[in-house]
Amino acid sequence: MGDRRRCLSPLTSSTFHCPKPDVNPLSIDSELWLMAEHRIFEILCCIQPASASEKKRDEVISYVSRLIKAHYRSEVFAFGSVPLKTYLPDGDIDLTILSHQNTEEGMAEGVSDILQGHEHDPKFDVKNVQYIEAQVKIVKCLVNDISVDISFNQMAGLSALCFLERVDQILGNDHILKRSIILIKAWCFYESRILGAYHGLISTYALEILVVHIFNLFHSSLSGPLSVLYKFLDYYSSFDWDNHGVCINGVFKISSLPDIVVVVPAENGSRLLLGPDFYNYCKETFAIPVKELDSGRHDFVVKHINIVDPLKDSNNLGRSVSRGNLHRIKCALSFGAQKLRGVLNGPGEYIGMGLEKFFANTLGRNGTGQRADANSPVPAFGTGRSDACDLNGDYDRCHSGLLQGQWYHNYRLPDHFHNIPSTLLSPSEILSKKSQIFSWTGQNGHPQKGTKAFLQRGLPGLCPCPSKRCTTGIDGLGNLRGTGTYIPDMVSLVSPTVYR
Template identity: 30%
Template sequence: MEGSSDRECDTTLNKANAIVQGIMKKIKPTIDGKRRRDTVLRYVRHKVQSIDKSLLVSAYGSWPLRTFLPKSDVDIVVIGNIGLQDIKHVFEEDSEFRNVITHGSGTDAEILRFFVGRMQVDLCVNHDDGLASNLFMEMVNRIFMRNNLFKESILLVKAWSSIEAKILAPGLLTSYSIQVMVMHVLLNLPGKNVTPFEVFKRFLETYSRFDWDKLAMGRRGVIKLYEVNDLQTAYTGHPEFDLLTPCLEYCASETNSGKPPVCKKDGFVKADMNIIDPINRFKNLAYKVTRPRLKKGDYKVNKPDNMRSNEKTRASNDMPGG
């Protein structure tokens, strides 16, 4: 009976992996999607450098990381001696750009949001944290390798987060915070032959029971909430992170990440969810998330109903006399 149960489990897992592979084919970045984004970047770069050719214009976020969904926007940063309003003025004069607005203030970096055709663009100035986080995530991907398991897992979780769970949205979780959450799942997932579906399943299991009232996701793993401002505790944990130490130090030194924001004198700002940015211990990646805005007061990541029902069935079968 036990062998039969194992075979059924393997069959179910194989079916689930096959379904996920079908989903991945639909949501993976395509050549056309990359080409359209390349065109947008070249166009924006041309407009910005018409002001000053020495300005660096670069993409960051899910696009260069190749973890963007079909409808994802394009994140662009301009590095150089220029202000956001100077760039906004140039764009507003061009009828090709629609609805040029300034978005974000206070603890957020101000961004310029507009459309090139049907592609949304978010542009910021001298905010190089995004470039540093991209470098860091590429290093994480190299550690896990396994045929881009890390990036494919991010894509799967993002697809679920934006389409079904609705937690990947303004005022909730960002793409980068989800990347960090997936990274922590992979660091604690044993075995070499792991699939994106298994990472997704563990993601749901981990965060559906995570006690955000008492715990936080530290730089290297789970820590007590009262320890978030403890440098030693926040920066210790999984041994595989030692491979990333040089990269983390480089990212912090090359950006503004290692410094606390001027308006945050008490260091890390606690919220209903607390996820420490691996390259900036003062930054809470989930500081915008509030309980009412995330699942009507239940701010845990919830499992799909069919997964919960399957687990109940499995539990009843494991009970004596079941």
Template identity: 50%
Template sequence: MLLIDEELWRMAEERTQEILWTIEPNVLSEVNRKDVIEYVQKLIGGYHESEVFALGSFPLKTYLPDGDVDLTALSRVDEEEDLAQTVCDLLQSGEDPEYQVQDVQYIRAQVPLVKCTIKGIAVDISFNQMPGLYTLRFLEQVDQLVGKNYIFKRSIILIKAWCYYESRLLGGHFGLLTTYALEILVLYIINRFHSSVRGPLEVLYIFLDYYRSFDWEHNYISIWGPRALSSLPEIVDIPECDRGQFLLQKEFLQNYKDMCSSFTARASENVTQEFSVKSMNILDPLRDDNNVGRSVTMASLYRMRLAFSYGSKKLKKILKLPGQYMGAALEKFFRSTLDRNGKGQRADVDIPVSPFGTGRSEESVIRGDCNSYYGALQYIQKINAKPPLTENSSFSISPSQDHIPALSMQQHWSMFYPSGTEVYIPPEQTLYHPTYEGGMSRGTGTYIPDLVCCLSSQILSI
């Protein structure tokens, strides 16, 4: 832990919150994304007895301005491929010019996936991704347990922004981190240091400092800390230190594991039940056989180490600066984030927003809606002719606790769902070569389309 004056920490966290306001979900982005979701729901809802529900960082309220929208179409388990083809056909034949459906792709994977863009927002439609709903509820409840003004969610947003805009480390399709993998890395930090962290910036600092020197060659990471790879296939769920210092309890996790297992039996018939060791190994807290870091290649792992080390050293220097210089240095630390999102434009909003540094911001939206996910769980039980869920069902936190925010699946439940980037990557423009100060290459990262060009093309197409 970095020891600096409490007043300086407060100043640093306040400036960080100003940066967060430019990238957090807000009222305007919510309206645009909900409009896209409702369009898809109306377009394909009812085909093959299906209903469409939102998953991902949208309902968790941890999406970036460039983040995609994840949807899942729930239907009978034996009709997924037919429904996927129907969805693809419906999107390709869409004639509503307001929604500008483009780039429709049908990916025939173990679980079919339909990808497209609607109103300039990338949309991924999966099928029967029920385990993800439990993952969402799990992450949502973690955020509620730790409290501190949604510090878990806000830390995810900040760290995701640094990894995507500043270091180009997100993109499971390209050998980089998936969003869910990143969230589990953040979850360990929150689980371990929940009682002492004061804000998202401190979580980011601990995140960078811890993972810059993590021994991935000999260990995997779980939400209880590092575990020796040599201990596999046995999974050790005992915390690295006294359990009392951790936020989560074993019983709490076991409850969610039991929920997930009831919906993964069918998928597991053709999937190995043993944790698969790769270059980067991150244990899914809800699935002992799921390595959510398996998308990361050896070259990408090397890039991450460099990025984490550079970021940790740079941020440590900033936090040691006198207060009058710290704010400007933090803005420089998030320069790419602010260049992209802090000038009065936002990729998922088609009207001007409040620029960074003006003392104004759009109203943030961090709280979600649990009831919609309860409805999704009820629906899948109904169409598969299982006993109906009741308000006393074991998965439910309690439907009456409507103060508990929504659940999300931006995690890309990677045992069933193809690893995604959570950001839109245009065809034939997928790689980028960012550099550190001084010209040292960061290697290959994900491509971020030019915002001005994208907005101009949207205006011209209207």
């Protein structure tokens, strides 16, 4: 159809035509772009972690951890968006308990009983305790109106957390990765409603890897969260999911599997921001070690969306997306890209207002002066800024949890821990011998301390898609708490079930 795109309108189910503009929004006047990024900064202030929300979440984590440790000699670690500092106000808390192997079921029942026994605690309101007896045992509950998901021996979540923390350190630029993830998560959850693997949609970890893919390929043209959002929508709205998949280093042909052959390199032939040496280091250091008796090969299972886990090539992070919801996701991305393109290419005096309308649901829920995860009011949008939380994550603690889990289950440790047999080391001794933490540039293959990979210019109701082919479990958002738990399935990839 020439230079015009055809898509089903999510609002009318009729067709509309989206002319592809002659001007790339990323190349608009620098002053207008800075103004637009500043408005996005103000929107982020309403949804990114704030001191009040951080305090409440820390109190809930400490309370639940104390209850568990009072009955079990086990360590409790947070993983996911809370320790990564990328949670939304409606985000839940993901905790995992390290225990002996083959004791998960009994411990899950015990933790459920413990929480039910504290449902009338005068200081912490514990309610809606549920024990989900599935392949991955999970105990769910609400504590002071924050959703808490407790899993057992899920070190995959800790390894993913370590990986994303390391990438954020590399990118620098005032945590541009984390701020971009928060912004894109908000659009996917509040505006387009395409986030949530439990409902057959995109999992949070898959979304984060899609964002890292954008940085790795297009880092030279990214200046702030708005430019990342635009590139994300523009790139994935026309992505050929039927024939190609995504890995962080580029795009691969599905027909090439089980080999992953990258066919689309970085933008304009530039260097990848994160090189092969970085990934080899991460796979050795952060990935779940394989037991000696479980060294068999697990092939990548092709689904409707295919995203390679950077820590395990056989793990498809897109396996949660159903066929009907693939249509929904494509429709939302196309409509979002077209609408954001129109805002950025419009008159300069209307860009700020256009961005507010683009995030209308986000601001309607979180910009009124109340946060779902804070006990006290916060400044409403346009009236001031909340006391922002430091986005620095506790990398040492999450790496500590991963190492303790490896030791606890007698897993095969990376080569640099082999100076002393692991069976003779305690967790603290393993930690004392861990290698020096590096920041990787991905350019020369050598670790460097304190390197910022790049510092670019810039400042610190969409697609409800009522098509019968689209399914959703996020309608009635006012009654929903938590964006769900994502636990990567690092062993059995045959079943498409994902708990998110």
